[in-house]
Amino acid sequence: MKTMLLSAHSITKKFPGVAALREVSFDLQEGEIHALCGENGAGKSTLIKLLSGIHPHGSYEGRFEVNGSEAHFGSIADAGRAGIGVIYQELALVEEMTVAENIFLGREPVRWGGLIDWPKIFRDAAALLDRFQVTLDPAARVSSLGVGQKQLVEIVKALAKDSKILILDEPTAALAEHEVLVLLDILRDLRKRGITCIYISHKLEEVFAIADRITVLRDGSTVVTKKAAETSRSEVIKHMVGREISDLFPRRATEPGEIVFEVNDLSVIDPTTRIERLHNISFKLRAGEVLGLGGLMGAGRTELLMHLFGAWGTRHSGSIRIGERKTLACSPAERIQEGLVLASEDRRRYGLVLDHEIGFNLSLSSLNQFTHAGLINRKSEASSNRHFFDSLRIKATGLEATAGKLSGGNQQKIVLGKALMTKPRVVLLDEPTRGIDVGAKIEIYEIINRLTAEGKAVILVSSELPELIGMSDRILMLHEGRIGGEFTRAEANQEKLMAAAMGQQHVELV
């Protein structure tokens, strides 16, 4: 038997209100590539944060062992000393510096009492790049490199610190296909040199192409660890989603009316990277209907919603029709006038003005309703605020309470109330139940039911498949910016949806 390089025993990590990890056990053999799989929110990132010292020792229960002796990671530096190097999805390179400077960032060699030894930096960097067979110029500016090359710089940077264990969090999310192949080759090569690797990815092709063993996490617990050779994609998918659908979802379907919203062959370019992010998306939405929109992290759900709302992206092709009219508007203000509204996923960033009162936030999108001759009629504004405050059952001392001090569920209700006060025909809900407790979730579901009963159309984005199946009349799964599959409520099940989200056409169910 190979030696256990690292093992985790009964790790439990609680955040206020939720347990992110429950009794997770996990081990890493020296020289293996070990893949971690799981849905969004299964606990992969939390586990990595414990291993890398971001959540320090003492903030969780259970213990980690490195080489058989107990390890306390009190800080990121501690984890580094234990030989753990993490490469995050968001790269942490200084764009304006050279490759060599980045590799030695924070531990530049010095000579003559404090002056940086520049020749040594470039010499050592060249040697390192050479050793790991990465063909990059150490003097090149990082900003001039492609995403894949930057990733390689990150890897070399981690290895330069004598890391024995390399953790890669979704390393291929932003890579082109040929770059993925280069990365996988380099990882295989590192394996030969005895570097151990934890590989986190949604892409099962990659996982099966490279991993020796696979551990599946679901809802904060380890479900299974298996040798890659002894399992299959469909089995992994099944383990990832095997959650019970309870009757938590009180969807009352209504008879769909006429088409109120139509998207035709939409392709959208990311304004910062100038890369096409959404490809040829088409769908229709009827009055009184809930259209579920699912997909893995980075599939483009939020981007699609933000684009439909006029808040993100450059249209490359396609059209959007609200009601009978093709819309040419390109700002949220105009979309709201046309009857479309968005309740954002990121409440604190896009949803609320946190320092201000509940009332201020509720009426923020609808002030023109209360404005006569240029002045706001505070009385009718207050009564409208009061109506939504009561009907959404926001729990707070009153409309004057500061929005930032409320619980997630109540903040979400304010965001919803603000959206609904605009009297929309189409409501876009991005993860409306993220991070809120079960009671508040059910209230949100009831609000969705009420909206469709009033004949409004709803697009519901959710990462939770049971919620998606439970609350939608129809479901679209996005996969890498495309529609990966469309399902009616009757034909949808978690395995099918997950397979569509991962770009798998056919999955034999085990």
Added chain:
Amino acid sequence: MSNSSEMNSKLNFRDFSLLLALVAICGFFGWMAPEFLGPRNLSNLMVELSLNATLAMGMLLIILPGHIDLSVGSGLALLGGIASVLTTKLGYPAPFGLSVGLIAGVLIWYAKSWLIVHERIPAFIVTLAGLLVYRGLFWLVINNETVPVVSGGQTNLYSLLSSYYLSPLTGYVLATLVTLALVASFWLSRKQTPDSETSFLKFFVGAQATFLFVIIANQHRGIPLPALIFGIVCLATYVLTQHTSMGRHLYAIGGNAEAALVSGIPVQRVVMTAFALMGGIVAITGFLLASYTGNSTTDLGEWMELDAVAACVIGGVSLRGGRGTVMGVLFGALIMACLINGMTLLSVSPEHKLIARGLILLAAVWMDMRANRS
């Protein structure tokens, strides 16, 4: 409603400490230089306050959505200078000169805001550049000379801006009208909010302050016209920030610009409108200052942008945006005006006055940062 009364008491605490500071400052100067509280000086103080505070109201509109304008000191000299040159040197009627200055102000500020909003150049840099460019343009316009606002011995609308005083009777009529308006707004607000005690107090103190103001002004020559103009700007700013959707939008943009955009607020248009209004206010301040000084001279309006920022920050306007009221700015401007006027009376040398102004600005921002941290 425990929460709302708690918030009110907090607000009152801040207002109250500003009031205490003001009383202490006035007491100190009144004790050191008895003429500080004399009718003549108080009348001068009203004019000086009007200049600073009018500009500070404009600054409030810029800081609320999270921007800043450092160009107003040079800008007001330039706009006043344009009016002076048109009126005195080129012989156009004063109303024409003033209109050109006002329109130029609005247009220049609107164009400048385009750089800030659409090209995303930080307001700090755009207006810092403006500070230099406008000063240079101003010198070109007045040809490095001292240009009076009116040819010797005559009066025109421009010179009357600062030398006209309302008759005592007009003053009392105005005070009565203001009091009636306060009564009306008190009645209206009592219907809407249950917290009538504080609003009654505000109404009562407001009415008293108005009459006190008119009595003091009438002891000298009556209400100076700049004070009336400032009163109108102040009222307009109050209504804009508290009773219109544009005001609400300014607070929302400063509080969370991304959320404001997603809430359907036309962020760019709102900020550009705020700058255009600022341009108008800068022009008005420029006219008042040139009129008060009697002419456009090369150093007119220097450092006034910093006094306006200081007045805002002392009055509780957050430099990050999203927080601040007209009332607070009024108090802040009062404190600044009293300090500067008092120091002049005590014959503090210009060097020391400049150092004191700098330290006050620093202390005010320091307090603002501490308040934000807690």
